[in-house]
Amino acid sequence: MAMESFDNIYLDLSKESGKCRFAETGFGWKPSGGGDTFTLDHSNIGGAQWSRASKGYEVKILLRNSGIVQLDGFQQEDFERLSKVFKNWYSTNLEHKEHALRGWNWGKGEFGKAELAFNVQNRPAFEIPYSEISNTNLAGKNEVAVEFSLPTNGDDAGNGALGGARGKGKKAGAGKDQLVEMRFYIPGVTTKKEALEGEDAPSDAEAEEEQNAANLFYDTLMEKAEIGEVAGDTFATFLDVLHLTPRGRFDIDMYENSFRLRGKTYDYKIQYEAIKKFMILPKPDELHFMICIGLDPPLRQGQTRYPFLVMQFKKDEEVSIDLNMTEELLNEKYKDKLLPRYEQPLHQVVTQVFRGLAGKKVNQPAKDFLSHHQQFGIKCSIKASEGFLYCLEKAFMFVPKPATYISYEQTASITFSRVGGAVSASRTFDITVHMKGGAGESQFSNINREEQKPLEDFFKIKGLRVKNEMDEDGSALLAAALRDPDMASSDEDDVVAARADRGSADDDSESQDEDFQEDSESDVAEEYDSAHESSGSGSGSEEEGSEEEAEEEEEEERPKKKTKTG
Incomplete structure (x- = not known):
């Protein structure tokens, strides 16, 4: 049986080279390090192209079922042998394809049977197989974004197990760096007939109607790459x-x-x-x-x-x-x-x-946990982002943004602490979740003090290690306040306010906070969340600023009184 063999050939951008053999019945490729063999029957070969590629010269085989197979690593002198193979055994010409090397970033996009070609002066600058496109979006009025598939892991590419167009993202795992998105700027208007020249060009009246060129490009790519409906x-x-x-x-x-x-x-x-x-x-x-x-x-x-x-x-x-x-x-x-x-x-x-x-299991909040207000979620923040913390059966979940999932198995310990001055610390506390193996930590701040006991009870049920620094912080704050000479000479009302951990003032301010937050949960505030956050943070800073100004004015007035009496 007649056969032609070639060594050090790469199949579909594979990481490992292999041996390629052509025969009258078709061709096969086997990785040199062992593994599954890829074979292709001669009846499925619809065409072939020869061109320069990354590892030498490439033979691109166009399949009859709209796929492509790339074989890279041939030498220039192999062209004559391969031409005879394709002509005599597969009844097709090995077409010599020259790539555009001008370096232009403008050209013409052409939709082929198996790939999108970007041509510069009738020569392809690059081609994108439809099998590698995962999604496309209209990024602007005249701009189309094309997203490429990511392999689930590095082993998905290069073993030759699944053949040519082996599913989306299989070729992308060939290198350490990979292209993940490309954007095309497509100005003007066009017709379907002009955009789809050749076999695919429709001949009905709708094909003559002018429309936005970017929209037509987007719709055609959605159809060719089998995205969506x-x-x-x-x-x-x-x-x-x-x-x-x-x-x-x-x-x-x-x-x-x-x-x-x-x-x-x-x-x-x-x-x-x-x-x-x-x-x-x-x-x-x-x-x-x-x-x-x-x-x-x-x-x-x-x-x-x-x-x-x-x-x-x-x-x-x-x-x-x-x-x-x-x-x-x-x-x-x-x-x-x-x-x-x-x-x-x-x-x-x-x-x-x-x-x-x-076929996925639906997780819900743990039945063992209810907040002070008999809710499953607790209001808190991650840095400047407000949201809700949920205690599930096996993990913490913070939503909406940044959505954060922390499983109890990966949790080493949880620390309760107070951050801020005496007044603010008495109303809220923070919890810091430390991950096992030094994998980092996540801090949930501004939690209402009433949620401390429900959280501690739940962590005890789940067997999580808890360190409570709030009592230490509280005593340290009180001691610092008593040592402060300004506090000793201040009015009696100021001392009471500084030492009070709970009181009607706290309750009043807490209810105001709740009213304010409830407003943020209305439909309008959710829709325009960025504006709500900025206004909320602004009002907070104004309140803090007014308190500081009041304290400065009070300090300025005190020495004046002393000079008068002296």
Whole structure:
């Protein structure tokens, strides 16, 4: 049997080279270090191209089923042998393809059968296989962002186990550094006929209609890369769902293997297998529920990564929905997991549909813990970001931003402490969670003092080590206050105020804080959270500034009185 062999060939940007053999029936590649062999039947070879590449010369094989296979590492003198192989055995010409080397960053995007080519003066500057595109978004009026798939781990690429277009992100694991996003600026208007020259160009009247070139590029790429609705029929759709992380309103389309978030600017397609955690958390205002979904790999929006999605639903918002699913499929695959029709509060329906399609366990706050106000969540802050801390059965969860998950297993100890002056420290406290193995710590601050006992009791139930520094801090503050000479000569009322840990003044200020925070939980404040935070922090600084000014004026007045009496 006739055969041609080549050594040190890399399949689909693999990390390891291997041996490549061509025969009349097709070709095979086997990694030199051992592993699975990749084979391709000659009937699936639709074309071939020869061009310069990173490790020498590359043969790109175009498959009949819209995929591509890349073989890199050939020498220039191998071209004649390979030309005969493809012509005599596979009845196709090995086309010599020259790349554009001008260094221009402007050109023409052309949609091929298996990849998007960026051409400069009719030569390809680079090509992007559709199999490597995970998502695309309209980043601006004339700008389209293309996101590339990330491999789940480094071993996903280079072993040749799954063949050419082996699923999204498989080639991306070949190097230490990888391209994760590319943006195209596409000005002007065009028609479908102009944009899709060649076989794919439609001939109907709609093809002659002019439209925004960036929008047409985006729609075509969505279709070619099989992003979104093209992936199959939607089983359920939830419209205009408020998301706190990432912020905005998105429509949620539920498919068989993935779900899609459709917003005004960004679209995301997320596989169910990327869902690692699913939590439903009642908000302390008793008006809303939050659904928190943990993702790995995290959702990416430009340079920002979102490991958690946080959605918010009104508690009393009811919905009636029929699943777009055949009775056969429902009985065969989703029996006892999904119902054909739902008439329940919206947050319950979303939870049940996610649980049925993704097959993930739903976590809720621990029943052993209730706050002083008989709520599951405690109001607190991480640095300058306000939110709610929930004690789950196996972990802490802080939402909405930055969404933080800390499992009890990774917790070494928890420290209670007071931060701030005598008055503020008497009303609030902080807890610091120290991670095992020196993995860092997370601090939750500005917790109402009434929550100390419920938290301590719960930590005792869970067997967590607790160190209470609040008593030490309190005695130290009191001793410092008594040693202060200014305090000794001050009015009696000032001494009482300094020594008081509790009193009507504290209660009054606490109720004011609660009223202020309750305002922040209204729909309007959630929608415009950034403005609310800035106004809140501003008012706080004004109050602090006014107190300092009052103290300075009082100190200036005292020596004047003494000089008069003297």
